[in-house]
Amino acid sequence: MKPIFQCQLVNDPFGDPALYVEFLFQKRAILFDLGDIHALSPRKLLRLSHIFVSHTHMDHFYGFDYLLRVCLGRAMTLHLYGPPGFIDNIEHRLGGYTWNLVENYVDELVFIAHEWGGGNRMQRARFPCRRAFDREPLPDAEVLEGALLDEHELRVRATVLDHKIPCLAFVLEESQHINIWKNRLEREGLPKGPWLQALKLAILQGKDDNYPIEVNWRDAEEEHVRRFTLGELKRSILRIVPGMRIGYVVDALYCPANVLRLEKLLKGVDWLYIEAGFTHEEAETAARKYHLTATQAGRIARRVDAKRMVPFHFSSRYQDRAEILVKEAKAAFMAIDKETG
Ligand SMILES: [Zn+2]
Known part of the structure; x- marks a missing residue:
């Protein structure tokens, strides 16, 4: 999807x-x-x-x-x-x-x-x-x-990180995808029509499974009315899959409180855009400036179980050597060992 x-x-x-x-x-x-x-x-x-x-x-x-x-x-x-x-x-x-x-x-x-x-x-x-x-x-x-921001189709949630000042990290969350099995609709003898939009809306609004859904239509001979619960229709004609989630993390100190907040916000994100400003060799400089190193970015991505990571916001001192930051972040993201520091 x-x-x-x-x-x-x-x-x-x-x-x-x-x-x-x-x-x-x-x-x-x-x-x-x-x-x-x-x-x-x-x-x-x-x-x-x-x-x-x-x-x-x-x-x-x-x-x-x-x-x-x-x-x-x-x-x-x-x-x-x-x-x-x-x-x-x-x-x-x-x-x-x-x-x-x-x-x-x-x-x-x-x-x-x-x-x-x-x-x-x-x-x-x-x-x-x-x-x-x-x-x-x-x-x-x-x-x-x-x-x-909280709309039917998406939400943007945030957390406050320590960057010597408050700095917001964000996650963009697409609502779940609601797919209709067309062949099952036919099998049930139900028509397409505006009621399907109302059905999707009821799900996005979080209505419970007992919520009534009425399907009205008219064919050449007669008027039809059928009543279902939301739960019945979910089981019979719908396939619901989770929507995509995208994390955005920039300037932050690598400290337990920040990592914990990110873990809470970003668990299982599909994509994580994360700053990886310095090599780990310069961890002291990074900490003094309240920024992440590439290794720390990779560790965070692994800790939150991100499916993919995009390191960025590199310090200009690596202008000709971007690949060392990318490599370092990737290595920490893929590492099998338990995190040590
Ligand atoms: Zn900053």
């Missing part, structure tokens, strides 16, 4: 981080981190609906200005998420420009900024272009199980 989205690191592993996730059946995309995004065409940027920023160190956030430049004057609402202090960061970036002619813009760009530091509340504020991006408070949103 094809996943509903496709991921692309915007730059090579030395470029400032940005992971672009495109939805295959909609003109929509989401982005993890706002590093160097110049390689994304305006067409791609204009598809963005939600952007998740791990933290606002410059290399993860300076793309905000380019995004603003491309989206200004467009009818767009962009949701941005980040760690504590993020709403102020957005306000200050927007405050760096002069906005005396925007009140007459027909198409309005609006930013909705969300800031989360763990727990079950998320602060929010609105920045509408026509009001010169003045900050307007919004009521807090509720966050369950770290889910910053």
Whole structure:
């Protein structure tokens, strides 16, 4: 079964981080981190609906200005998420420009900024272009199980890591795939129709197995009505498979608390994009800067049982030697021995 989205690191592993996730059946995309995004065409940027920023160190956030430049004057609402202090960061970036002619813009760009530091509340504020991006408070949103975004088809959950400041790691989770066995539908004598969408929705909404589903249709002779429970239909005509899960981890200290949080968030992910900034020889430098080495990245990938790992966010000191970081991360990921440190 094809996943509903496709991921692309915007730059090579030395470029400032940005992971672009495109939805295959909609003109929509989401982005993890706002590093160097110049390689994304305006067409791609204009598809963005939600952007998740791990933290606002410059290399993860300076793309905000380019995004603003491309989206200004467009009818767009962009949701941005980040760690504590993020709403102020957005306000200050927007405050760096002069906005005396925007009140007459027909198409309005609006930013909705969300800031989360763990727990079950998320602060929010609105920045509408026509009001010169003045900050307007919004009521807090509720966050369950770290889910910053929760839609029928996907969720984005986060955890807070120690990078000497709070830094968010994310997992994008596609909802389960619900496939209908066409031959079984025929065998049961049931027609195709809008009721199948209602059936899928009931599953995505987490209705229990006793939830009633009614199927109505009319053929040449008569009107038909049949009633089922959700559980019956699950057994007879559906195949439900788990959706794809993608982890995104950047700047973090390698310490037990961080590893534990990542394990909780990312267990069994299909793809793990993870920073591998330094060789393990330079573990001391990495720790001083609150970053991961390639070996530590590989160990984390193994610890969370990732199916595949993509190491990136390499320090520029390895510019001509990217392969040593890739090799090192891979070796730790594939290692059979128990982790020792
Ligand atoms: Zn950082």
